[in-house]
Amino acid sequence: MSGTSAALKPPADAVRPVRHPEAPAPGELLGAHYEHCFGCGEGQRHGLHLQARAGDGLSVTAEFTVQAAHQGAPGLAHGGILTTALDETLGSLNWLLRVIAVTGRLETDFVRPVPVDTVLHLDAEITAVHGRKIYSRATGRIGGPDGPVAVRAEALFIEVKVDHFIENGRPAEIEAAMADPDQVRRARAFEVNP
Numbered sequence: 001m002s003g004t005s006a007a008l009k010p011p012a013d014a015v016r017p018v019r020h021p022e023a024p025a026p027g028e029l030l031g032a033h034y035e036h037c038f039g040c041g042e043g044q045r046h047g048l049h050l051q052a053r054a055g056d057g058l059s060v061t062a063e064f065t066v067q068a069a070h071q072g073a074p075g076l077a078h079g080g081i082l083t084t085a086l087d088e089t090l091g092s093l094n095w096l097l098r099v100i101a102v103t104g105r106l107e108t109d110f111v112r113p114v115p116v117d118t119v120l121h122l123d124a125e126i127t128a129v130h131g132r133k134i135y136s137r138a139t140g141r142i143g144g145p146d147g148p149v150a151v152r153a154e155a156l157f158i159e160v161k162v163d164h165f166i167e168n169g170r171p172a173e174i175e176a177a178m179a180d181p182d183q184v185r186r187a188r189a190f191e192v193n194p
């Protein structure tokens with residue numbers, strides 16, 4: 001049974017946003033937003049190494065292979081890891097708007113157990129925007145992109161500026177990120193593109 005809390009229902013005057021003209025083209029890999037991100041970064045040995053790809057409209061797809069390091073019960077993916085895969089996929093949607101946003105709320109339905117070595121096929125879409133609030137949903141299937149649903153989620157992301165990270169992140173990592181011109185250029189570009 002699935003039920004979504006009122007906080008995840010867009011208000012009546014929410015709008016369906018348009019894809020940013022400079023958003024990655026459908027089929028294009030989005031790339032990691034941060035090398036050390038547990039969801040998408042190549043620098044995390046036991047991370048998910050999730051690669052999201054732009055879809056049509058306001059959608060993305062992604063794949064994640066469950067590793068032994070991701071177990072909760074013997075031979076099965078930990079639910080928090082599956083939620084992380086959903087969170088990461090949903091977060092990558094904001095690239096299509098060229099907006100930086102963080103997860104405010106995320107609700108997950110766990111429908112089927114997901115064994116180690118399974119490829120989780122994820123797809124996600126933005127459903128509405130209201131001010132800084134971005135509403136979205138995602139589904140994870142097993143056995144192929146059209147296989148049975150194993151997990152699904154609805155989320156509310158909140159748009160933030162780069163200062164959100166600069167003011168709140170541990171100084172060592174912020175300094176390293178600020179010293180990486182590609183990281184700074186990418187983050188700032190999102191701020192000046194409405």
Ligand SMILES: CCCCCCCCCCCCCCCC(=O)SCCNC(=O)CCNC(=O)[C@H](O)C(C)(C)COP(=O)(O)OP(=O)(O)OC[C@H]1O[C@@H](n2cnc3c(N)ncnc32)[C@H](O)[C@@H]1OP(=O)(O)O
Pocket residue numbers: 007033034087088091100101102103104105131132133156158160162165166174177178183184187
């Ligand atoms: C050099 C450095 C480069 C850095 C380059 C970075 C690259 C890009 C990184 C992206 C990274 C993504 C990674 C994956 C996604 C994560 O995992 S993100 C990490 C997990 N999330 C967090 O840490 C967020 C923690 N929370 C917060 O910081 C603050 O609560 C927030 C979300 C920024 C909101 O605070 P705020 O800005 O003060 O906004 P606030 O006025 O409270 O709320 C705005 C609206 O949202 C609503 N709202 C806020 N929270 C909620 C909630 N939980 N439920 C319902 N409604 C809510 C409010 O009711 C309000 O609604 P309206 O009144 O406008 O109708």
